[in-house]
Structure formats: structure tokens, C-alpha cells
Amino acid sequence: MTFKLSTFALTTMALSVSVLLSAPAHAAPDAALLRAAQAAQPAVIVSLKDMVALESGTMDAPGLTRMADYVQARLQALGGQVERRKASSGNGDILIARHSGTGKRKFMLIAHMDTIYAPGTLQTQPIKQDGNRLYGPGIADDKGGIAVVLHTLQILKAAGWKDYAQLTVVFNGDEESSSNGSGATIAALAAEHEVVLSYEPTAAKAVAKVEGVLLSAAGTGTATLTVQGRSSHAGAAPDEGRNALIEMAHQVLQTADIAKTIPGAQLNWTQAESGKVRNQIPDQASASADVRLTATDAAAKLQAALDEKAKAHRVNETRVSYVVQTGRPPYVGDARTRELAAKAQAIYAELDDRPLYLHPSTGAGTDAGYASMSGKAAVLESMGLAGWGYHARDEYIEIDSIVPRLYLSARLLMQLAQEAP
Ligand SMILES: [Zn+2]
Structure with a gap:
């Protein structure tokens, strides 16, 4: 489903009619936020193309530096205090952006800048769009996740939303080589926050039918x-x-x-x-x-x-x-993870009853494992874009997942901010 303004207007009209007849099955969306997410879609596509063009294979030190330079500039433009830290071993700097707000709660958002692809992969698998699919090496895993985080911050900033005590963004560059040089940093920072949202991709419609979030990983x-x-x-x-x-x-x-x-x-x-x-x-x-x-x-x-x-x-x-x-610790979602997932489902339902699948587990590793290691923060994984072909070839994201994912990401933070810790 693509959120065009006309479709949205019709949906809203249909909703108000149904309100008169009977109570709706789901809450109405936050209209201003949905409009902002819709308006952001072209810019998200530009960000994705920019980042895919900067090849950043997990063993490619110069490529990782170029990618980190780009993302660092983007984070600085969003107004956070940005720290660039060397990984404790191997390649890939860690970017940490800290935002202090006026609210009570502490949130952390994580994603990774490296890919599994060797330099030169773009020559045989160039960026291209085919209908609802946008192709490019690393576009789903995990440049889509970085894009969702950057544009979520952009939307919240434009709305003047600062309802958090601390909002921290952590992007590492060695996830595809087990996060040996960044795992300890992620674990330590996560322990200082109440909620960690991790932006790995969710499987595309061709494989999973509906978008989802992930509750545990080996x-x-x-x-x-x-x-x-x-x-x-x-x-x-x-x-x-x-x-x-x-x-x-x-x-x-x-x-x-x-x-x-x-x-x-x-x-x-x-x-x-x-x-x-x-x-x-x-x-x-x-x-x-x-x-x-x-x-x-x-x-x-x-x-x-x-x-x-x-x-x-x-x-x-x-x-x-x-x-x-x-190596990487398991990500074992607990009751708080399931609570976050249920909230995410309710938020998705605001988008015309869009379903959200709760994936129980995966055999693939994730940095959500490091984030959940201390047991202090509640952690939810797979907040990134829907896509497929990762760790394979012809990787793509689904363009119609951009708006719902931006909406989910921003709306979940806004909702959590209002709850007592
Ligand atoms: Zn990944």
C-alpha cells in the first residue's frame, strides 16, 4: 500500500463515516505525523541512493571511512552531540549522537553502516528501481535502517518534539564481522537507556507477506x-x-x-x-x-x-x-520486548489496519544481542525497511515500507515518552 494524499483523505473520510455508524476497530492515525512521513519518502530514497553509492564492505577500511564521514555529517546536521569512536578491534568507526531533551525517558536507536559486499559490487549490481523495489548492495541490510533513523530524527526535530531525557543514536561499522570492536560499546551504552530500538531490516512481501518485528535471535x-x-x-x-x-x-x-x-x-x-x-x-x-x-x-x-x-x-x-x-550474544526478547511489539502492532493498525507480524526468532545474529546483554533496557529488533536479497545478491527494499516504518518509528517513541518509566 502506498500512502498517497488522496488515498489518505479517502481513508480519513471512510473512517469518520464508520465512527458515526460504529466504533472503529483501530485508532485513527496521528494525521500530522503521517503527512510528515509521506512527505519524507522522496528524501529517504535520496538518502538510500547516497549511502548505497558509498560502498562500505565490512573489510573495506577506506569505504567504511567514507560512509562514516557521510553519516556523521548527517547526524551533525540533526543537532546531536556527535562522537566518533574507533572500534576496539578491526575496522569501522562507531558514531554516537547524543540528544538531550525536556522529557523523562532514555531511548537508544541502533543500526550498522557496513555491508557484506566487497568493493566493486556496485559495478555488477547497480542501484536501480523496478516498480516498488529499489535495488542496491546493502540497501536493506542495513542502509535502510540508517535511513529510517536519520529521517525519524528529522521528522521529530521538524515537529519540535523533544519529549525525552536522552535520545542516543549508535551506528557501528563492523556488524557483518561480528561486532567484535563495537559490541562492548553497544552493550555499555544500552545499559544506560530504558528502551533500545534496533533497525535491522524486516523480510519483504515476497517472503513474509507482511512486515514484522523480531523477538529473539541466536x-x-x-x-x-x-x-x-x-x-x-x-x-x-x-x-x-x-x-x-x-x-x-x-x-x-x-x-x-x-x-x-x-x-x-x-x-x-x-x-x-x-x-x-x-x-x-x-x-x-x-x-x-x-x-x-x-x-x-x-x-x-x-x-x-x-x-x-x-x-x-x-x-x-x-x-x-x-x-x-x-561471539555475539543471543538476543532474548523478554516480556518488555513483547510489550513493545504489541505497541508496534497497534501503531501499524492505525495505518488502515496494516498487519505487523511478530517473528519469534532467527538463526542470524544481531547487535540487539549486545543491547540486551545487561538486561537493563527493553529491546526490540527489525525496525528497518522491508527488503530481501541480503547476504545474497540483488538486494532490495520495498518503497511502500518507507512511510509505515517512519510512522512506526516516530510514533512509538512519542508514545513511549508519555508513559511512566
Ligand atoms: Zn544487518
């Missing part, structure tokens, strides 16, 4: 198995060796299903290495597993279960050890 991790044995001549004295490869195979088999008994853990062995030459019993072997975590205590439980298995050897006199390392 955390990531790795498990590493190392076996130390003893080498010997494989032909002349095999029994003098302690075969690390055999022991590794035994350990991999006996732990293949280990996570199935641990709530919130998933483990899959994916890589292994052993042996340098064919005629030597190998003294070393190692394997690594992909780990996904949806419960905060699952990593520790997995480590304990693996340690227990390390005691049961098949090859005597080998040393076996397991190390579970966590």
Missing part, C-alpha cells in the same frame, strides 16, 4: 577440539604412536549430538585437520564446530558437557581438550 560461537598424541613411523612402529586423528574422530562422534540435551544450544562439527605426511602416525588433530546459542547459560553448559566427554578416550595417553568461545 547468539554465535565456536567449539574447538584439540587432541595431542604421539608420532611414530606408520609402517615400522605404528604401535609406538598415539594416533591423534583416531582420537579426534572418536571425540567428534561421541559429541555430535551433545547439544541436543542442552536447552538453547546447537553444535555442528564443520572443520577438521590432522596429519602432515602419509607415513607418520599423527601426533596432533583439531576440529571446530559452529555453535548457536539462544539461552544465556547455554555456552557454559555446553562447555561442561564437552569437558565430561573429554575424559572418555579411545586412544590411551592422548590429551583432549575442548574450548567453547562465544
Whole structure:
């Protein structure tokens, strides 16, 4: 649905008629805010094109610098106090814009400036519009999210809205490489706020039918198995060796299903290495597993279960050890998350009963995990634009999601501001 003024006027007329006949199923929209969101759509498209043209692959330091320069200037124009901080490791600066207002509550908005695409991707996948779709590398994930945040601030500023104690915007540049250099900053800042809204994309109509928000996401991790044995001549004295490869195979088999008994853990062995030459019993072997975590205590439980298995050897006199390392923490939405989601649904319903789907979870990681780590702020994910093709090719956003997403973003903040903390 595209919000043209004429359609809106007709809807309003239809609404007032239905008010006379019976109570409407949903509240009327904030007409001034809706008009502002509609008026902003062309400018959002310009911002999207500007940002997609600045390629910012997560490993491309010069590209990330150009993108951060652009976004920093945009944030400064919106009047916040803008800080540019180096990531604690890897590429990508962190932009933090702080706004102090006249209200009571503390809000934080997050999105990321990096993409998964290598420099030069634009040459084969240029920016183009086809009907309701606007294509470009990174346009949904997550330049659409940055655009929604920038234009939400613009709309609120133009309306003179300052009903917050603190409104903080945090954009990082290493989300696609696990946010190792920005995660701690996001977690620490989130703990100073009451509500964090995260602007990753929501799936397009072609895959999800309706726009949505996300209630939880898996955390990531790795498990590493190392076996130390003893080498010997494989032909002349095999029994003098302690075969690390055999022991590794035994350990991999006996732990293949280990996570199935641990709530919130998933483990899959994916890589292994052993042996340098064919005629030597190998003294070393190692394997690594992909780990996904949806419960905060699952990593520790997995480590304990693996340690227990390390005691049961098949090859005597080998040393076996397991190390579970966590990456991005899981985003575990709580009752406050579901409350935010219900409010978002009610706001969407104001737009001609537009539905909003609550996605229970995803296997992909998100910085909402860092934001929810301390448990202090209520966190809601997927406030960005509707789109698809992310982490694939021919990525696009749906133009008709721009107005409802701007309306949702601004209206939710305005509503939350009026509630007692
Ligand atoms: Zn993303």
C-alpha cells in the first residue's frame, strides 16, 4: 500500500463515516505525523541512493571511512552531540549522537553502516528501481535502517518534539564481522537507556507477506577440539604412536549430538585437520564446530558437557581438550520486548489496519544481542525497511515500507515518552 494524499483523505473520510455508524476497530492515525512521513519518502530514497553509492564492505577500511564521514555529517546536521569512536578491534568507526531533551525517558536507536559486499559490487549490481523495489548492495541490510533513523530524527526535530531525557543514536561499522570492536560499546551504552530500538531490516512481501518485528535471535560461537598424541613411523612402529586423528574422530562422534540435551544450544562439527605426511602416525588433530546459542547459560553448559566427554578416550595417553568461545550474544526478547511489539502492532493498525507480524526468532545474529546483554533496557529488533536479497545478491527494499516504518518509528517513541518509566 502506498500512502498517497488522496488515498489518505479517502481513508480519513471512510473512517469518520464508520465512527458515526460504529466504533472503529483501530485508532485513527496521528494525521500530522503521517503527512510528515509521506512527505519524507522522496528524501529517504535520496538518502538510500547516497549511502548505497558509498560502498562500505565490512573489510573495506577506506569505504567504511567514507560512509562514516557521510553519516556523521548527517547526524551533525540533526543537532546531536556527535562522537566518533574507533572500534576496539578491526575496522569501522562507531558514531554516537547524543540528544538531550525536556522529557523523562532514555531511548537508544541502533543500526550498522557496513555491508557484506566487497568493493566493486556496485559495478555488477547497480542501484536501480523496478516498480516498488529499489535495488542496491546493502540497501536493506542495513542502509535502510540508517535511513529510517536519520529521517525519524528529522521528522521529530521538524515537529519540535523533544519529549525525552536522552535520545542516543549508535551506528557501528563492523556488524557483518561480528561486532567484535563495537559490541562492548553497544552493550555499555544500552545499559544506560530504558528502551533500545534496533533497525535491522524486516523480510519483504515476497517472503513474509507482511512486515514484522523480531523477538529473539541466536547468539554465535565456536567449539574447538584439540587432541595431542604421539608420532611414530606408520609402517615400522605404528604401535609406538598415539594416533591423534583416531582420537579426534572418536571425540567428534561421541559429541555430535551433545547439544541436543542442552536447552538453547546447537553444535555442528564443520572443520577438521590432522596429519602432515602419509607415513607418520599423527601426533596432533583439531576440529571446530559452529555453535548457536539462544539461552544465556547455554555456552557454559555446553562447555561442561564437552569437558565430561573429554575424559572418555579411545586412544590411551592422548590429551583432549575442548574450548567453547562465544561471539555475539543471543538476543532474548523478554516480556518488555513483547510489550513493545504489541505497541508496534497497534501503531501499524492505525495505518488502515496494516498487519505487523511478530517473528519469534532467527538463526542470524544481531547487535540487539549486545543491547540486551545487561538486561537493563527493553529491546526490540527489525525496525528497518522491508527488503530481501541480503547476504545474497540483488538486494532490495520495498518503497511502500518507507512511510509505515517512519510512522512506526516516530510514533512509538512519542508514545513511549508519555508513559511512566
Ligand atoms: Zn544487518
